Amino acid sequence: MKKYTTLILVGIILVLAAVLTGVLVFLKNQPPQERAIIQPIATIQPLEANSSPWGVNYPNEYSSLLLTASNNTPTMYGGSAQKSYLLEDPRLVILFAGYSFSHDYNQPRGHENTLIDIRTTKRVTATTHATCYSCKSSDNPGLWEQMGMVAFDAQLFSDMTPNINNAIGCANCHEAGSMRLVITDPAVEAAFQAEGLDWRTFTRQQMRSAVCANCHVTYYFAGDNKVLTVPWANGTRVEDIIQYEDSINFADWTYPNTGTPIMKARHPDYELFTADSTHYTAGVSCADCHMPYVREGAMKYSSHDIMSPLLDPQQSCGQCHTDVDAVLARVAVIQNTVHNAKIGAEDALIDAITAIQAAAANPNSDPALLDEARTLHRHAQYMWDFISSSNSMGFHNPDEALRILGNAADLARQAQMKAAQAAGDPSLLVTGVYDAMDPKPRPVP
Ligand code: HEC
Ligand code: HEC
Ligand code: HEC
Ligand code: HEC
Known part of the structure; x- marks a missing residue:
């Protein structure tokens, strides 16, 4: 009898130990929010x-968000010091001539x-539309819900200012209550739809990148109301976007004295990263590198x-890479290579612009060939800007960045040759115009 009691006891202990181990393993593998010991104590509207x-409910996430206000450390090409891109590389003053980006353009x-x-x-000037608030404030999701995006964008920036009181906040990325990640920008929701995608069916890991696509995507202002529109109707590769903007004859401005209709690319971080980059293909998300898990006492949360x-880098890359120094x-190496290719494309563009300006000023130039030169300039400039305006100096997708910059330089040289042909003037094939420029251009005050 005693023998059986011992056996039963041992059995019970073994079963309990197994159950406890199971529970611990289960808890360890849960995302932090599901482990939170403290129940929400405030109801969020x-x-x-x-x-x-x-x-109040999520003090670690909140206090770490507030830290973004005071970061000010520069890195080799990035960081938070808000340096002027125009002073750093005055070629940009030429490339954006005739447009607001030649006056002021900071990191x-x-x-x-x-x-x-x-x-x-x-x-931002007296005629700027409220559209420019789109990716700046947690007031936006509520205002879009109330008044609709078209009415929001139709207003002037200055008229919208009294309604905008908060910088980026929780409501830009999370649904109150459930705390799930959400697409809050109607233009981005429409862009995913145009791709045949419904973000509501995305996996958690996909949302850890898609939530950044609320803002870190390229866009243009459609029509007189300047409605925020993400040009993904033909796809998210640079060629798809060019093809789409060509099909609607879109231009942000006309380049001075070349007559080229130019379209501006704007930080296509999501597009570049998802164009089959090594990390994206391996299933890594924006949040994996930019919002690593950190520990505060017993709590683990996303920074x-x-x-x-x-x-x-130890926190951001060290979670996956053992040799962080390597x-x-x-x-x-990647950033330096991409930076040099970017400068090469800029020099080629400036040579092309100089040649097209000369050909356009020549009354004997062949108008059809001149138009071909303008189209080549338009496409070259968009390709260059797609990488120039995207963040990380090519790190997010090195192969794609170098492919696009190579194409940009090639198209720019073709534009220059076409202009020389249009004018019948081989002297327009001169290269290195920027290097010969003295003094270098300065931002327009
Ligand atoms: C594999 C890690 C990794 C992933 C994934 C990643 N990034 Fe980055 N990101 C970087 C690095 C490295 C830089 C370069 C920072 C620098 O030069 O100081 C960077 C730079 C940036 C910058 C500019 C920051 C600065 O200080 O210059 C932005 C904005 C950005 N990334 C957004 C995104 C978005 C949005 C995604 C997803 C679509 C993403 N990143 C995915 C590693 C990553
Ligand atoms: C720029 C987008 C963004 C903003 C703004 C933002 N979050 Fe998050 N948050 C995320 C992402 C991405 C995750 C990771 C979610 C996941 O892994 O499923 C996250 C995770 C969380 C979690 C889950 C636990 C954790 O730490 O991983 C909580 C809670 C949370 N956020 C609270 C907040 C609060 C509170 C605010 C406002 C103070 C806020 N977030 C603002 C993007 C954002
Ligand atoms: C609501 C719009 C919005 C969302 C959502 C958003 N960003 Fe940003 N992000 C911005 C804007 C605007 C800036 C530039 C702010 C400035 O310069 O004042 C910025 C700046 C940054 C920077 C530069 C910070 C620095 O110190 O240099 C990084 C990195 C970044 N975002 C990454 C991300 C990642 C990763 C996500 C997704 C988890 C994300 N952002 C989601 C709008 C957004
Ligand atoms: C969530 C995991 C994860 C994080 C975080 C991460 N990486 Fe990676 N990284 C990978 C994977 C997976 C690969 C694919 C190659 C491999 O298996 O090593 C990779 C590859 C690379 C490569 C080689 C790319 C190539 O095309 O040759 C570099 C460089 C790199 N990572 C740098 C970084 C840096 C810098 C950071 C931090 C900013 C970082 N990684 C963060 C998972 C990660």
Whole structure:
């Protein structure tokens, strides 16, 4: 009898131990939010623009988000110092001549600075539309819901200002209550739809990148109401976007004295990253590098202090790469190579612009050939800008960045040759115009 009791006891202990191990393994594998021991204590209204009530329930996420306001460390090509791209590379003053980007164009910084930065940039003038607030504020999702995006965008920037009181916040990325990640920008939702995609069916890992596509995508202003539109109707590769904007004859401005209708690319971070980059193909998301899990005492949470991963590579890359120094050395090689290819494309574009300007001023130039030169210039400039305006100096997708910059330089040289042909003037084939320029152009005050 005693023998059986011992056996039963041992059995019970073994079963209990197995159950406990199971529970522990299960808990360890749960995403942090499902492990939260503290139940939500504040009820968050749907689309609540103010992040501080959300912060009552999620203090670590909130306080780390606030840190983005004070980051100011530069890296080799990035970081949060908000340096002027125009002073750093005065070629941009020529390439954006005739457009607001030639007056003021700074490097982005942390999410809590959006309102200060958009309200102080010289790119915003008395005629600017409210559209420019689209990716700057947690007030937007609520305002879009209330008034619709078209009515929002139709207003002037200055008229919208009193309604915009918060920088980027929880409501830009999360649904109140469930805390799930959401697409909040109707233009981005429509763009996914045009691709045949419904973000509501995305996996959690897909959403950890898609939520950044709320803002880190290229766009254009459609029609007189300047309605925010993401040009993905033909696809998200640079060629698809060019084909689409050509099909609707879109131009942001006409380049001075060449007569080229130019379209501006705007930080296509999501498009470049998802164009079969090594990391995207391996299933890595934006949040894996930019929002690594951090530990605060017993709590593990996603850092909402989004910044350059190079400022804390151990945290950002070390979760997957054991030899962080080796990958950092690779980043330096990639960024330097892409930077040099970018400068090469800029020099080719400036030579093309100089030749087209001369051909356009020549009354004997062949108008059809001149138009061909303009089309080549338009496409070359968009390809260059697609990489120039996207963040990370090519790191997000090195192969694609170099492919596109190579094409940009090639098209720009073709544009120059076509202009020389149009004018029947071989002297227009001169190269290195920028290097010969003295003094170098300065931003227009
Ligand atoms: C594999 C890691 C990784 C992934 C994934 C990743 N990034 Fe980055 N990101 C970087 C690195 C490295 C830089 C370069 C930072 C620098 O030069 O200081 C960067 C730079 C940036 C910058 C500019 C920051 C700065 O300080 O210059 C932005 C914005 C950005 N990434 C957004 C995104 C978005 C949006 C996604 C997803 C579509 C994404 N990143 C995916 C590693 C990553
Ligand atoms: C609601 C729009 C919005 C969303 C959503 C958004 N961003 Fe940003 N992001 C911005 C804007 C605007 C800036 C530039 C702010 C400035 O310069 O004032 C920026 C800046 C950045 C920077 C530069 C920070 C620095 O210190 O240099 C990084 C990195 C970045 N975002 C990554 C991401 C990642 C990763 C995601 C997704 C998890 C994301 N962003 C989601 C709008 C957004
Ligand atoms: C730029 C987009 C963005 C903003 C703004 C943002 N979050 Fe997040 N948040 C994320 C992403 C991405 C994750 C990772 C989700 C996942 O892994 O499923 C996340 C995760 C979380 C989680 C789950 C636990 C964790 O830490 O992983 C909580 C809670 C949370 N956020 C709260 C907040 C609160 C509160 C705010 C406002 C103070 C906020 N978030 C602002 C993108 C954002
Ligand atoms: C979530 C995991 C993960 C994170 C985080 C991550 N990587 Fe990677 N990385 C990978 C995978 C997977 C590959 C594919 C090659 C491999 O298996 O090593 C890769 C490849 C690379 C390569 C080689 C790419 C090529 O095309 O040759 C470099 C360089 C690199 N990572 C740098 C970084 C840097 C820098 C960071 C931090 C900013 C980072 N990675 C963060 C998973 C990650």
